[in-house]
Amino acid sequence: MMTTEQESVNGLNTLRFLPGRCVRCGRCWEVCPHGVFAPSERKARMVAPQRCMECGACQRNCPAGAISVDAGVGCASAMIKAALTGSKETSCGPECCR
Amino acid sequence: MNDLMTTTSVLGSRERRDHLLARLGHRRMEHRVAPGLYRLGGPDRSSPVFVSANYTLSFDALRSALHGIDAYILVLDTKGVNVWCAAGKGTFGTDELVERIEATALAERVDHRRLILPQLSAPGVAAHEVKARTGFSVEYGPVRAADLPEYLSTGATEEMRRVTFPLRDRAALIPVELRNVAYEVILAFVALFILGGIVPASIALTAVLAGAALFPILLPVLPTDDFTSKGMLLGALASMPFALYYLMTEPGWHGVVYAAGTVLLMVAVTGYLALNFTGCSTYASRTGVKGEIFRYIPSLVAMAVVGLVMIAVTVAGTMLGWF
Numbered sequence: 001m002m003t004t005e006q007e008s009v010n011g012l013n014t015l016r017f018l019p020g021r022c023v024r025c026g027r028c029w030e031v032c033p034h035g036v037f038a039p040s041e042r043k044a045r046m047v048a049p050q051r052c053m054e055c056g057a058c059q060r061n062c063p064a065g066a067i068s069v070d071a072g073v074g075c076a077s078a079m080i081k082a083a084l085t086g087s088k089e090t091s092c093g094p095e096c097c098r
Numbered sequence: 099m100n101d102l103m104t105t106t107s108v109l110g111s112r113e114r115r116d117h118l119l120a121r122l123g124h125r126r127m128e129h130r131v132a133p134g135l136y137r138l139g140g141p142d143r144s145s146p147v148f149v150s151a152n153y154t155l156s157f158d159a160l161r162s163a164l165h166g167i168d169a170y171i172l173v174l175d176t177k178g179v180n181v182w183c184a185a186g187k188g189t190f191g192t193d194e195l196v197e198r199i200e201a202t203a204l205a206e207r208v209d210h211r212r213l214i215l216p217q218l219s220a221p222g223v224a225a226h227e228v229k230a231r232t233g234f235s236v237e238y239g240p241v242r243a244a245d246l247p248e249y250l251s252t253g254a255t256e257e258m259r260r261v262t263f264p265l266r267d268r269a270a271l272i273p274v275e276l277r278n279v280a281y282e283v284i285l286a287f288v289a290l291f292i293l294g295g296i297v298p299a300s301i302a303l304t305a306v307l308a309g310a311a312l313f314p315i316l317l318p319v320l321p322t323d324d325f326t327s328k329g330m331l332l333g334a335l336a337s338m339p340f341a342l343y344y345l346m347t348e349p350g351w352h353g354v355v356y357a358a359g360t361v362l363l364m365v366a367v368t369g370y371l372a373l374n375f376t377g378c379s380t381y382a383s384r385t386g387v388k389g390e391i392f393r394y395i396p397s398l399v400a401m402a403v404v405g406l407v408m409i410a411v412t413v414a415g416t417m418l419g420w421f
Binding site for chain 2: 013027029030032033034035052060061070072073077078
């Protein structure tokens with residue numbers, strides 16, 4: 001039985017979707033670069049949470065607060081550097097590959 | 099601040115040289131354009147407004163894709179960082195966009211209230227907040243600027259909205275990957291050459307080339323699921339010629355120790371470099387990478403230490419006449 005506040009969670013990453021709050025504005029499937037969300041009849045639907053890279057685009061652009069994700073950069077280099085220097089923040093630097 | 103700058107959609111030899119230097123990692127943070135509002139062609143009050151980062155590769159990709167289109171380009175101050183990375187950091191963000199719209203008096207230049215942003219800026223920009231604070235509606239265009247002409251005429255396709263990681267994009271990252279480890283590699287090569295000759299020196303060089311150059315190329319065809327295990331597999335393959343060389347040239351158990359030590363060390367080095375490529379990919383998540391770090395770092399360290407100790411003890415022991 002689906003209540004309005006029931007969460008769609010997944011065991012692979014931090015992406016959470018609250019369909020009860022969804023207003024079907026279409027932003028999440030517009031911004032997601034990996035096709036995690038797709039439209040369904042009355043709501044958005046999380047169709048491929050395993051492809052989520054936690055960039056945070058959907059959460060930031062959801063006007064209804066129906067999506068939450070612990071957004072961050074999936075960069076081992078930055079995380080290891082932060083761990084070694086005791087810095088709280090994992091951030092990119094001039095040596096970044098991009 | 100209110101000045102209107104002019105640009106073109108034509109890239110010349112100066113831009114090509116700048117792009118090459120950026121790809122080679124030369125003065126990474128200095129490939130910048132001045133933030134502000136640009137006029138492309140002869141825009142009027144109804145012309146579209148595109149938003150970009152002040153990294154030359156981003157700005158040039160946008161303007162060259164808009165050949166023959168009269169438009170405004172609003173360049174944000176992303177500190178010389180590309181659209182996607184800047185969005186992740188928040189410098190290509192809601193506040194910067196709102197401030198830049200106000201500082202350039204954009205509302206006085208155009209009659210419409212519509213902005214076209216690159217799709218990959220979405221992690222930093224809350225479209226509904228921009229609308230509430232400035233009156234401008236944000237429309238996310240395609241991931242790649244090259245798709246803009248088609249997007250403008252027929253709208254977004256599913257394919258335009260997806261980020262990919264084709265060979266061309268992976269290969270473009272190799273020079274910077276190599277540059278990041280160049281100092282350590284040269285040091286290791288010289289030290290090993292002095293200590294043990296050309297073979298140990300070549301082993302170090304091969305492990306790094308496998309991790310920083312071959313790995314990006316072979317990423318999708320290496321048959322395991324995560325970055326580190328793909329790298330470890332590649333390291334093991336790259337170590338085979340050296341292992342065989344030691345087995346055939348060094349008599350008895352010495353050859354076996356050198357061969358096994360070489361395999362362990364190369365798997366560890368290439369695996370570690372592969373793990374470090376996660377941030378360069380277009381799909382690694384923080385949760386996934388965290389998991390990889392905890393799963394693999396202990397065994398990578400153990401392999402490197404065991405390999406190093408095996409070889410060092412055997413070399414030293416032979417020289418000192420223990421064996």
